[in-house]
Amino acid sequence: MKIEIDTNAGFCFGVVRAIKQAEESLQNNEALVCLGDIVHNEEEIARLQKKGLKTISLEELHQKNHKKVLIRAHGEPPERYFFARENQIELIDATCPIVLQLQQKIKTAWKEMEKENGQIVLFGKKNHAEIIGLNGQMDNRAIIVETFSDIEQIDFSKPVRLFSQTTKSVEDFKRLSEIIRKRSFECHNHDLIVYNTTCTSVSRRSKNLKDFAKKYDAIIFVSGRKSSNGRYLFEICKENNPNSFFISSIDELQKTWFINTQSVGITGATSTPQWLMQDIATTIRRIAKKTGRFL
Ligand code: SF4
Structure with a gap:
């Protein structure tokens, strides 16, 4: 079985930048919280949690005493900045440019x-x-x-x-x-x-994805369930290859998807980490080996 990862898939530059800022700050062992999920991907959130990043809600921001707060790539309205200033909260602003x-x-x-x-x-x-x-x-x-x-x-x-x-x-x-x-x-x-303000990181992906989806017997689309572009990009896969399956984590893979399948393409949203797609490729390879379908 041929298994390939879409070279165009993975984090967009806004998400890469926000995660880099979070990791740099966490390196100093200072407490860091993020207002809302840093990225719409549960697996990546869990990875960053292990490094010390905590997600807080708006209510928690208002109730608790946080010293350092990360603003994620989606940005925030001006009142959050006023609140931080009034309450001596240091902001790490990772709003995408x-x-x-x-x-x-x-x-x-x-x-x-x-x-x-x-x-x-x-x-x-x-x-x-x-x-x-x-x-x-x-x-x-x-x-x-x-x-x-x-x-x-x-x-x-x-x-x-x-x-x-x-x-x-x-x-x-x-x-x-x-x-x-x-x-x-x-x-x-x-x-x-x-004003055409759709991001080219997403629109460029949609063009490439049509061709990618048609190239394989089955498509494994990896994305967090809260990701807007994940749902949109998955629909493109589905339209171009009815054998497309949406998963958020490795445990959702089903062996039956690979029966009579010679080739599998793995792709994802702009919030899907490369490491997760690699892990999924390894798991599919293992399934293929067990069933004697590895080429
Ligand atoms: S605008 Fe959104 S999708 Fe585009 S690079 Fe920034 S965070 Fe990513």
């Missing part, structure tokens, strides 16, 4: 929209940390479109500035912008600016 730029863009666009009685529309998941951080740049006044039915909250007769969460699908964002453009035209409103 791409997300930081997007926060600035939204802040500027909101100032303009306030003057023109316009609206900021964010395409993304309402409770996702990145969206909370982005909405916080404009006093939480954005219209958040999670499903297409949410567009009914938009007043199409008024100016609109449309942004996307970085990990959303480019195709869905395009579709959404076309619908909003059409509805705005119907109201004789031509004041719509679309």
Whole structure:
């Protein structure tokens, strides 16, 4: 059986950077907590926990006395920074530079929209940390479109500035912008600016993934269950290879998936560690050897 790992899979640069910052700080043996999961991958969280990184919720940040807090790649709204300053909490800010730029863009666009009685529309998941951080740049006044039915909250007769969460699908964002453009035209409103703010780390992956998924008899897609881009990228695998299986950890592998299988491709989300995909490849190799299917 041929087993190959997708060379394009693995952490995006924002996640690599955040983990590096966490590990550097942990090396000094100082207590470090992360506000929310550092990455949407349970296995990587467990690895960092062993090194001393603890995840805290927003309530815990407010209740307990933490000296040093890591802000993960998704970013946070301004009130977290005010809270830290007021409570002498040292922040290690690992917000991805791409997300930081997007926060600035939204802040500027909101100032303009306030003057023109316009609206900021964010395409993304309402409770996702990145969206909370982005909405916080404009006093939480954005219209958040999670499903297409949410567009009914938009007043199409008024100016609109449309942004996307970085990990959303480019195709869905395009579709959404076309619908909003059409509805705005119907109201004789031509004041719509679309900012394509999907991250190339995800969009580039989706193009390569289509070809990767078609090359193998079976695809093992490895991702944390909370990862937005994990779900999106897995759907691409499924569309291009119905024999695609989603797993979060090695124990979820099923021997029956490899019956009559000559080749297996292993891939994952932008939050899937390389070491986990390597471990999964080793386990599949072991299964193949036991069943005499190793080439
Ligand atoms: S997906 Fe893109 S924007 Fe999001 S953390 Fe990774 S590199 Fe940054």
